[in-house]
Amino acid sequence: MAFLEIDHATKFFPDPDGRGQLCVFRDVAFGVERGEFVTMVGHSGCGKSTLLNIIAGLETPSLGGVVLEGREISGPGMDRMVVFQNFSLMPWMTVTQNVRLAVRSAYPSWPSRKIEEWVERYVEMVGLTGAENKRPSALSGGMKQRVGLARAFATEPKVLLLDEPFAQIDALTRGVIQEELVRMWTASRNTVFMVTHDVDEAILLSDRIALMTNGPDARLAEIVEVKIARPRFRSSIIDDPEYARLRSHIIHFLVERSRHLQEQAVAEAHPEGSRAAGELIPTR
């Protein structure tokens, strides 16, 4: 069994017209090894953020479950921490206070002096020294997400969950912060599960990429391995032939196959009334 195991998770939401239930994704099963960086890519509505929230313990799966180190997840815990797309920093707290709130929770027994040093270290690590006493509203999107990264890494979670962390950051800053994330991850070797729309970002950062078909009733179609040696750099990775091959494979999937596979799965599932499984579930 893998370090983090998504065990045939299915999520239903109440139908918008309130009569029945809508299946967001069905029978999603895969594992993430310790220290591995796995990214899930799919169109909006395939439930990838919902899956991330389930791993975080903020939501519960309708069927199936999530197992971390052999124990089923039943709610949030300090062994997992999320970096949010919209940063989710407390706007009434300064940079330091936001990070400190997390560090205090992670290490309740630490004396305040040690906590301060730890906070300072992570604030410095993300290059925010000098902005410690600013509130989020005074920071740019990139700086806000640096606080988000500092807050998450400072708690040293076993699993780091990144929910489209760079989607709201301008393209030029995004690259810089991606490289900072790589640097921090290389040093800490957390297990990471990330969700994104951005194919280049997925290839740059991931060991494996999970591809979801379109929602509703989304399935995990396949998992591709990124066989590009690390350290990877944005400037050199684009010349790698493997990069071009992967990129075209994933984009083809997103443009054509993700929809086609969904239609096929729904067509198979509904006449017989049985759950389509088999070929769509990777047998890793």
Next chain:
Amino acid sequence: MAMTAARRERVRTVVYSLVLLVVCLGAWQALAGAGGKGSKGSGIPGPVAVAQTSWHMLADPFYDRGPNDKGFGLQLGYSLGRLAMGYLAASVVAIMLGVALGSSPALFKAANPFIQILKPISPLAWMPLFLYTIKNAGQAAVLVIFMSSLWPTMANTAFGVASIKRDYLNVSRLLQLSWPRRFFQVILPAAAPAILAGLRISIGSAWVAIVAAEMLIGGTGVGYFVWNEWNNLALNSVIFAILAIGLVGVLLDFGLGRVAKLVAYTE
């Protein structure tokens, strides 16, 4: 000479304000003069007479010559003391109830009919009940203040807590914050702007209620002062007190406005 639009606007505001002041004082003087044509006791005192009285009052505000002759500052102190007690107690209770109501939609729906019935009751209507049960006029007045400043703070707190962004609550769940830390570090600061809006409305209605309550209970306070001066037919003092009550109300609101600025945040 060229003036910026903002500057021109400010000048205009000052001019309008001065015009309003002159119109008010003029109307007041005209009214006072009209009344004073016949016998001299029937007229309302004019601005000059009131200004003279005010000068005397403010020159020695804290004298105490028995129950019916205390300085205005002393009376104001009694009122502010009652206000502080009733208002602070009500605010603590209202914020706690508001947080409870705001965090549970079911509880809010269940309690709402009761609140709707209690809210429109004039706080003074409770006075006989308070007098009967606690048999102390001063404490009854404090309770009237309590009732008058409970509902706005409670309603605003409930609204503020109910509309806290899910993200902040999710972060506090992820961080497994203990109940007190969640309350003081997340819920209170997140809802603070709404709570302060409620506290500002509450202090206004409390200040309105205390004058009436003190007229009823007698003894001390600005309300009693107004009533006592009316009994003395000292209209100069009555008008002075009216203006002073308004001014204190403005200062109380201004103070809370400053606090509101401190707890405001932009997302």
